[in-house]
Amino acid sequence: MNVTIDHTGVTERLGQRYAVLGESFRGEQTYTVRKQDLLDILTALKNDAQLQFNYLVDITGTDTRPLNGAYTLCYHLLSHKNKLRIRLKVLLDPGDLTIESATSIWLGANFQEREIWDLVGIRFLNHPDLTRLYLPDDFTGHPLRKDYSPWAQDTDIEGFRG
Amino acid sequence: MTTATTAPITTPSVEMREFQTDVMRMNMGPQHPSTHGVLRIKLELDGEKVLKAEPMIGYLHRGIEKLAETKRYNQVIPLLDRMDYLAAMCFNLGFVLAVEKLFDVQLPPRGQYIRVIMCEIARLASHCIWLGAHAMDVGAITVFLYTFRERELAYDIFEHICGQRMTVSYMRVGGLMNDMDDECVTMIKKYIETMKQRIEEYNRLLTKNPIWMDRTIGIGHMTAQECMDMNITGPCARGCGIDWDLRRDQPYSAYDQFEFEVPVYQAGDVYARYLQRIDEMRQSVRILEQAINRLPDGPFNVDNFKIILPPKELVKRDMEAMIHHFKLTIDGCKPPKGEIYMPTESPRGELGFYIQSDGSGKPYRMKVRNPTMINLQSLGRMCQGHFLADVVAVIGTLDVVLGEVDK
Numbered sequence: 195m196n197v198t199i200d201h202t203g204v205t206e207r208l209g210q211r212y213a214v215l216g217e218s219f220r221g222e223q224t225y226t227v228r229k230q231d232l233l234d235i236l237t238a239l240k241n242d243a244q245l246q247f248n249y250l251v252d253i254t255g256t257d258t259r260p261l262n263g264a265y266t267l268c269y270h271l272l273s274h275k276n277k278l279r280i281r282l283k284v285l286l287d288p289g290d291l292t293i294e295s296a297t298s299i300w301l302g303a304n305f306q307e308r309e310i311w312d313l314v315g316i317r318f319l320n321h322p323d324l325t326r327l328y329l330p331d332d333f334t335g336h337p338l339r340k341d342y343s344p345w346a347q348d349t350d351i352e353g354f355r356g
Numbered sequence: 357m358t359t360a361t362t363a364p365i366t367t368p369s370v371e372m373r374e375f376q377t378d379v380m381r382m383n384m385g386p387q388h389p390s391t392h393g394v395l396r397i398k399l400e401l402d403g404e405k406v407l408k409a410e411p412m413i414g415y416l417h418r419g420i421e422k423l424a425e426t427k428r429y430n431q432v433i434p435l436l437d438r439m440d441y442l443a444a445m446c447f448n449l450g451f452v453l454a455v456e457k458l459f460d461v462q463l464p465p466r467g468q469y470i471r472v473i474m475c476e477i478a479r480l481a482s483h484c485i486w487l488g489a490h491a492m493d494v495g496a497i498t499v500f501l502y503t504f505r506e507r508e509l510a511y512d513i514f515e516h517i518c519g520q521r522m523t524v525s526y527m528r529v530g531g532l533m534n535d536m537d538d539e540c541v542t543m544i545k546k547y548i549e550t551m552k553q554r555i556e557e558y559n560r561l562l563t564k565n566p567i568w569m570d571r572t573i574g575i576g577h578m579t580a581q582e583c584m585d586m587n588i589t590g591p592c593a594r595g596c597g598i599d600w601d602l603r604r605d606q607p608y609s610a611y612d613q614f615e616f617e618v619p620v621y622q623a624g625d626v627y628a629r630y631l632q633r634i635d636e637m638r639q640s641v642r643i644l645e646q647a648i649n650r651l652p653d654g655p656f657n658v659d660n661f662k663i664i665l666p667p668k669e670l671v672k673r674d675m676e677a678m679i680h681h682f683k684l685t686i687d688g689c690k691p692p693k694g695e696i697y698m699p700t701e702s703p704r705g706e707l708g709f710y711i712q713s714d715g716s717g718k719p720y721r722m723k724v725r726n727p728t729m730i731n732l733q734s735l736g737r738m739c740q741g742h743f744l745a746d747v748v749a750v751i752g753t754l755d756v757v758l759g760e761v762d763k
Contacts, residue, residue, distance in 0.1 A: 219694045220457055248584045252697070252725040254710050261714070268710065270697050270725075274600050281697065302587030305733050313421070328414035328762060337422050338721075344422050 255314035393758030428688030445478035454698035458691035467656035481510035490752030531657030590705025595629030688717030
């Protein structure tokens with residue numbers, strides 16, 4: 195009964211159904227999934243009796259437009275039972291920066307999704323309270339985008355001009 | 357004097373439920389002594405009862421992730437010191453391990469041991485501050501004075517080894533700033549002996565203290581399932597019955613070579629998390645003792661001058677070392693293209709670094725999974741239904757460091 199599952203096990207149980215492509219780097223497995231499948235996959239990974247990915251450790255939003263013309267969301271999952279981590283990757287078209295919120299599956303996604311909305315500008319649908327997390331509510335722009343300059347002289351925020 | 361018309365004095369029977377009370381909205385912080393920095397909590401109160409508590413953060417946001425994209429890998433380390441200023445060594449370690457994972461290199465044993473020693477001292481110092489501040493918040497000021505005395509000893513060691521007390525910047529990608537000398541070893545051995553006694557001293561001050569028990573038992577209760585749903589990690593989760601410690605379960609650096617236990621408590625309240633952290637301090641001392649007694653000799657940096665600066669004497673007489681020195685100073689170390697996520701166990705939970713490298717000397721994207729920010733989400737759940745005065749106990753148990761929460 196107490197079978198430990200490794201990356202191949204995950205691919206077997208899930209790969210044929212959802213994962214578009216699996217790549218491995220330094221022992222970390224990445225699955226690129228389609229945006230509309232994400233919630234199904236997260237639910238399946240969480241509830242599968244063998245996999246039991248009980249932690250959604252981290253969500254990262256990245257502006258990867260210079261690399262592949264899209265925004266990237268990375269979901270890092272952890273299974274205590276199998277001591278295993280995987281990464282789910284979703285590519286978002288810059289024209290439609292919305293995705294279903296994961297808060298219905300993990301409450302803890304709340305702040306992380308607010309952070310991504312705040313800093314990267316990806317909108318999470320059906321999120322309970324999608325407001326800025328770090329920056330003031332009247333802030334304009336999303337600083338972690340690559341076209342947002344980190345230097346004070348380029349910003350037009352009052353009082354911040356160099 | 358008495359007349360028959362005087363109504364007999366009776367105590368009015370008070371039924372709290374019959375009162376129609378208004379819900380009061382109140383701000384706690386950002387300038388509040390027990391919020392450990394600039395944490396603001398939006399409270400909804402019904403009398404003294406907390407109906408809703410919502411943390412509002414961002415008052416200390418400095419945009420460290422954005423800044424990191426403009427800096428070379430080794431230049432990121434001082435920024436991270438300013439995130440978690442109470443356990444800067446653990447943040448140093450998390451970051452350099454992440455970049456080393458990109459390079460796919462490992463430190464020689466001596467370097468790994470020194471890193472473990474420094475991290476465990478930082479964990480002890482951080483738990484000392486947590487304990488002192490936590491106890492002071494709920495009214496036991498004495499403990500604060502004692503724990504700050506021991507924190508000084510830890511910071512003296514840091515000052516000796518790298519010249520800084522809090523913002524250490526001691527670790528480098530592929531190694532350390534400098535070696536640990538014999539005097540430092542003596543200091544650490546003395547520190548271990550002191551801590552062994554002092555932890556028991558804290559234990560005697562608080563564990564059976566009736567006021568402390570009254571203020572903490574049954575407060576801020578969470579179940580293991582709720583912890584998983586909210587992705588709570590670290591001592592907060594282990595106090596709720598989740599048996600998971602990255603140092604044991606996914607060991608990094610040299611943690612797999614030490615013998616230690618992971619204390620787990622099932623009760624899930626503030627008191628259980630207090631006991632958990634006290635036990636964790638004992639285990640840290642145990643790891644320290646093993647590491648310092650078995651400290652290996654030999655080099656402490658990786659043998660690759662494309663990652664770490666060559667020794668200064670070599671640079672002065674060797675042409676190739678000179679070139680490496682120049683290239684590293686101008687361009688920085690250049691990890692290969694790729695993306696990695698490196699989790700480590702910080703004193704507050706799982707500290708993760710997600711680094712995406714495009715092959716240049718600066719990270720394309722560096723994301724910090726800051727454990728306290730995610731743990732802080734449980735504040736509302738923990739405070740619900742308790743009194744206003746218990747909110748400070750819950751903040752204390754979460755061990756909030758606002759520099760880390762706000763990035």
